[in-house]
Amino acid sequence: MDALDILVKHDIKPSLQRLAVMEYMLTHFTHPTVDEIYSSLSPSIPTLSKTTIYNTLSLFEEQGVVLYLGIDKKNARFDGNTSHHAHFRCKNCGAIVDIFNQKQEEIVLEGHPELVIDDVQTYYTGYCKNCKK
Amino acid sequence: MDALDILVKHDIKPSLQRLAVMEYMLTHFTHPTVDEIYSSLSPSIPTLSKTTIYNTLSLFEEQGVVLYLGIDKKNARFDGNTSHHAHFRCKNCGAIVDIFNQKQEEIVLEGHPELVIDDVQTYYTGYCKNCKK
DNA sequence: ATTACATTTGTAATGATTACAATTTTATTT
DNA sequence: AAATAAAATTGTAATCATTACAAATGTAAT
Numbered sequence: 600m601d602a603l604d605i606l607v608k609h610d611i612k613p614s615l616q617r618l619a620v621m622e623y624m625l626t627h628f629t630h631p632t633v634d635e636i637y638s639s640l641s642p643s644i645p646t647l648s649k650t651t652i653y654n655t656l657s658l659f660e661e662q663g664v665v666l667y668l669g670i671d672k673k674n675a676r677f678d679g680n681t682s683h684h685a686h687f688r689c690k691n692c693g694a695i696v697d698i699f700n701q702k703q704e705e706i707v708l709e710g711h712p713e714l715v716i717d718d719v720q721t722y723y724t725g726y727c728k729n730c731k732k
Numbered sequence: 733m734d735a736l737d738i739l740v741k742h743d744i745k746p747s748l749q750r751l752a753v754m755e756y757m758l759t760h761f762t763h764p765t766v767d768e769i770y771s772s773l774s775p776s777i778p779t780l781s782k783t784t785i786y787n788t789l790s791l792f793e794e795q796g797v798v799l800y801l802g803i804d805k806k807n808a809r810f811d812g813n814t815s816h817h818a819h820f821r822c823k824n825c826g827a828i829v830d831i832f833n834q835k836q837e838e839i840v841l842e843g844h845p846e847l848v849i850d851d852v853q854t855y856y857t858g859y860c861k862n863c864k865k
Numbered sequence: 866a867t868t869a870c871a872t873t874t875g876t877a878a879t880g881a882t883t884a885c886a887a888t889t890t891t892a893t894t895t
Numbered sequence: 896a897a898a899t900a901a902a903a904t905t906g907t908a909a910t911c912a913t914t915a916c917a918a919a920t921g922t923a924a925t
Contacts, residue, residue: 614872614921633912646920648874653913669802669855672882674912687847700843710833713861714820721854722802728846747890747903766881779889781905786882805913807881 601625609662619644620655624665624679630686630695632674670695670722685721691730698723734758742795752777753788757798757812763819763828765807803828803855818854824863831856 602621606613619640623631627639637652656677659665668676670688676695678686685698698721708714726732735754739746752773756764760772766789770782789810792798801809803821809828811819818831831854841847859865 612871612922616873646874650875650914651873654873669805672802672808675805687841687844687849690850696844696847698841698844700841708820708831708833708856711820711829711831714829714856715859715864716820716856717823717858719854719856721852723841723847723849723852725850726848731848745891745902749904779905783883783906784904787904 605664609664611658611662611664616644616647616651617655617658620652621659621664621679624659624677628678628680628697630668630670630676630678632671632676634674636677666720668695669720683719685723687723687725687727689727689730690724691726694727696727738797742797744791744795744797749777749780749784750788750791752780753785754792754797754812757792757810761811761813761830763801763803763809763811765804765809767807769810799853801828802853816852818856820856820858820860822860822863823857824859827860829860 600608602618602625603613605625606617606621611617620636623636623640629635631639633649633652633656636656637647637649640652641647656665656667656675660667660677663681664679666678666681668678668686670676670686671693680697687696687698688694689696708716733741735751735758736746738758739750739754744750753769756769756773762768764772766782766785769789770780770785773785774780789798789800789808793800793810796814797812799811799814801811801819803809803819804826813830820829820831821827822829841849
C-alpha cells in the first residue's frame with residue numbers, strides 16, 4: 600500500500616506536501632524529527648514551510664497514520680510504522696531501536712475497567728551495543 | 733523511610749531545598765510539573781528559585797529517587813514512586829492515573845541481548861471515566 | 866467565472882528548559 | 896575561629912521547539 604492509498608483510506612486529501620511527507624515516512628523508519636523531515640523534503644519542494652510539516656504530522660497522528668513518539672526529551676519523533684511495537688533509546692548516543700518481539704498488551708487494563716485505552720507506548724532506556732562499557 | 737533517609741542513602745547532600753522537594757514528592761503522588769512544585773514550595777521558601785527545582789529534579793532522577801515522565805507533551809512530570817508501574821493519560825482532561833497491576837517486564841529483551849536496559853516506561857492514552865462518551 | 870473553502874506559507878509569539886555568572890551557603894584547612 | 900576552597904542556590908538571559916495567526920495560494924463548487 601503506497602502513500603496515496605493510505606491517505607485516501609484515512610480521508611486525508613492528498614496534497615503534494617502530504618504525499619511527500621507520507622512517502623518519506625514509508626521509506627524512512629528512522630523515527631525522524633520535524634527538522635529531519637523538513638531538511639530532506641525542502642530541496643525538492645522549495646516553497647515548503649516547516650509549519651506545514653507540523654500541521655501534516657499532527658493531522659497524520661490524529662488519523663492514525665503515524666505514531667507520535669515522546670521518547671526523546673528534546674524533539675518530537677514520528678513513526679510511520681503503526682503496528683504494535685516498543686522503542687528503546689540509548690542514553691549515550693540517542694539511537695532509537697524498534698522492539699518488535701513483545702506480546703500485545705491487554706487492551707482493557709485489569710483493575711481499570713473505567714478507562715478507555717486508545718494507545719500504548721512502551722519506552723525502554725539504557726545503553727546500546729556501541730555505548731555499553 | 734523519610735526524605736532525609738532517602739537523600740542520604742543516595743549520596744545526595746540534604747540541603748533545605750532538596751529536602752523540601754523530596755518531602756513534596758513523597759507526599760504528592762500527583763506527577764507534578766516543575767511549576768507545580770515551585771508554586772507549592774515558594775511561599776515557605778521565599779528565596780527559592782525555579783532553577784533549583786530543575787537542578788534538584790535532574791539530580792534526583794540521575795540518582796534514581798524520582799522518575800521522569802515524558803507522558804505529557806507540554807511539561808516534564810515527575811513521580812516520587814519509583815516502583816514498577818505504568819501510567820495512563822486522558823486525552824481530554826489530561827489526568828494522569830497510575831497503573832499498578834502489571835507484570836514486571838523482562839529486564840533483558842528477547843531478541844535484543846545486545847541492549848542494556850536500565851528503565852522501562854509504559855504510557856497508555858485514552859479517555860478516563862469522566863471523559864468517555 | 867466567481868465564490869467559498871481548504872491548505873500552505875511566513876512571521877511572530879509562546880513558553881519550557883538550559884546556560885551561566887554572581888551570590889550565598891557549607892565544608893575544609895591553617 | 897578566621898581564611899580558603901568547594902558546593903549549592905539564585906536570577907537573568909539565551910535557546911529553541913512548538914504554536915498562533917493572518918496573508919497568500921490552491922482547489923472545489925456553484
